Amino acid sequence: MITLTDQPFDPGDLLSAFCAGRIEVGAIASFTGLARAEAGATTTLELEAYPGFTEAEIGKIAEQARARFAVDDLMICHRVGKIGPGEPVVFVATAARHRRAAFEACDFLMDYLKSKAPFWKKEHGPDGARWIEPRAEDHADISRWDKETPR
Amino acid sequence: MITLTDQPFDPGDLLSAFCAGRIEVGAIASFTGLARAEAGATTTLELEAYPGFTEAEIGKIAEQARARFAVDDLMICHRVGKIGPGEPVVFVATAARHRRAAFEACDFLMDYLKSKAPFWKKEHGPDGARWIEPRAEDHADISRWDKETPR
Amino acid sequence: MARVLLFGRLSDLAGWREREVAEAGSISALRALLAAEDPQLGAALAGPGVQVALDQAIVRGDAAIGPKAEVAFLPPMSGG
């Protein structure tokens, strides 16, 4: 399930719902990204999506994750709009029979979401606002998946 | 925080509490292990710990994880006693500035907890009960951390 | 009457986020029309990494624009 929301969400509520009733799955990995205050340098994070297009592009990568790792199910919830420090920005959960698959699929999805997913990010701080381009570290993270074969 | 409990717990409640108020952390990874029904072969999982010793041994590995990865905080909750299919057995959460550290610390802790932590595991099924020894796969998982240098 | 959408820094630069454009039959014609009105925007739309989506699918090079098309200009995506 892939959801974009402009409202605050609780990652724990999503994890509870995602775990419920799974008697054959065994392994649930999750990742929660929180907006950082950067010691006052960022007061608000603003994320723009292209509704319809953004979900569809994320959906393509979710299908890749299902095919590449032995994943039974996954959930992606992404916040858009203005986000305050400490608020959840993204939540990803993956369910698999074995924990290696669950961890790797979650890691893979996060690398994509943080570096290539169709979002545009603006940081508002005391000195004004600026648009953020992808970080070199994000590109390094995602390129891991081109080289590595699934373990 | 390291907790053993003989009562059912909700991993979502733990994740909500773990995420709350973190304005400089950025990345929270979690893992939830659920008891599997194994298509009816296992009706109840029973876990025995050595109270005091088990928490202390897990605590040593938690300190290793803090030192080895750039982790700000971590939480481990482990169920003991009789556990029904689909019920959470273990929950691990890690908080870090960057997601790679959060994922790797969570993965490292789970490899330890699943293969070497001081628990004794009995599966009760329709054909009686049997004690479980560590799986070869678990040993392979944990040996990764001997070979790899932190990425 | 195609819908044109701008995202990220492009909409800040243009001062608009969405408008209707009647006169452009292709993406190249649309680029020329927008550049004639606002040369700075025209340059930004042609800048490195800016992609075009026609009816929510990325297109490379030129393409015809139907009367009910949606054309979006997408600056480099930052991830979430």
Add this chain to the structure above:
Amino acid sequence: MARVLLFGRLSDLAGWREREVAEAGSISALRALLAAEDPQLGAALAGPGVQVALDQAIVRGDAAIGPKAEVAFLPPMSGG
């Protein structure tokens, strides 16, 4: 009067989980005493992978047992 604890399959085998033992001044003496009472348990306690914890710290080889000591026999740990 040391406390002796058995875990996992060892307690199933012995039929007890915890008891007080007065007469043993060392781990080797305790092993001999338990083996004399129950040879099958004695063999299991000496089996591969069984560790001994004295006052919650793993000890290898022999060690003296104080009057208030806690001695635990730990079969191979399965993880959770």
